[in-house]
Amino acid sequence: MPTPSPSPALTSKEISDWVRKLNYGTWKFQKSWSPLHVVDAEGCYFIDGQGKRYLDFSAQLMCVNLGHKNQAVIESIAAQARALPYIAPGYATEVRVDLSRLLLEVLPKGLEKFFFATSGTEANEAAFKIARMYTGKTKIIARYRSYHGSTTGSIAATGDPRRWAMEPAWKGNGVIFSPEVNCYDCPIKHTYPGCGIACADYLEHMIVNESDVAAVLVETVVGTNGVLVPPPEYFPRLRQICDRHGVLLITDEVMSGWGRTGKWFAIDHWNVVPDILVTAKGITSAYVPLGLCATTSKIAAYFEDHLFAHGHTYEAHPMTLAPAIATIHEMQRLKLVERAHELGGYLGEKLQALTKRHPSIGDVRGIGLFWAVELVKNRKKKQPFATYRDKIEGKPLLVDQVAGAMMKEGVCIQSWVSHFVIAPPLIITKSEIDTGVAALDRGLALADQQVET
């Protein structure tokens, strides 16, 4: 089928220029933005206005888990548009029942009541309000290496410097930060396993010394900030700590959910059930905007006699729910959770092998089809090529240079400060993994030249 073009008279350059002129480019100095004109996408590839194909090695923003243009999901959107494109959230619909019952099957057991939002950040906002209303407490303990979204509450809970623009006057109140779990570059200078998971103990110290803590908020596997996978003891310990102090555990699975780590949800690796789980992105393979805030029935019971003081016009929007059902069915039909587990080993080995050839690689870590390659000037000192401040100040970054070189070769990869996040669609094949890793291999020559000798 020919690709529909809304502006056939415009060249690719004109389309890029118009977008740049009339729209904001997110999280960047506007003068540095020159958006690539994209006309089509299929499977693990997208195609630019010149007809050039790019392997989508990070599934856009780690979200197109089914790959592009999955026909079953597309059909579900069309069918729902014909059946009932919109009805207010106060009404009951079959599509809502069908998705909710499917969620009971795939989510960690014990999460039994759902609020549907239209993004990860909104789902987090719902989680914070629910936690605060339920506990009657205010504070949320988040971690420095984290991203939870751009709206007022979520950006206040974001540990990374995307928060800084709101500090201090415009930042939402009530969030404090604990050290993250980072066994490669521990913020409190411990070494696993000798540390005895001191980062979790310190978090308990914070709960004890702060009054009024409603919840602990963690990305189950930290995403953009470097695919930080906690050691086996971390989540069971965190669960005990939260229970001991009557604090809720909120796990943000916006990026790590939906098969990405080789389980339906990353928390399943630790057999821990959070009080609230937040997710989005892969829930519809990003074809339509949907976020989910799932709670236990204990939390749900509280709101039987208390006002559930939250909502949106687009809550439980039928057009967002139908593709989530289709996405789950497609994941089951194609056995994508199992596939992410199996292919994750293959991708991990290939990335690990790069460390031998490239002195610029400090660490390779990951789980399932979710990996980070961290670059360092000096492997011994674990010194990155750039700091978070460099990123926020718009300084040119080496990782962006490497990603640019890979783009020229037709491989798109997400770069962030001094690492890459590799998270391809879960339908990726071994030979496509080979292509992506080979492009990274060549691109890293640029970084190797800048290693301190």
Ligand SMILES: Cc1ncc(COP(=O)(O)O)c(C=O)c1O
């Ligand atoms: C872990 C995590 N939480 C929340 C968000 C925010 O999601 P959204 O961009 O849909 O608001 C993101 C986005 O990347 C994320 O990675």
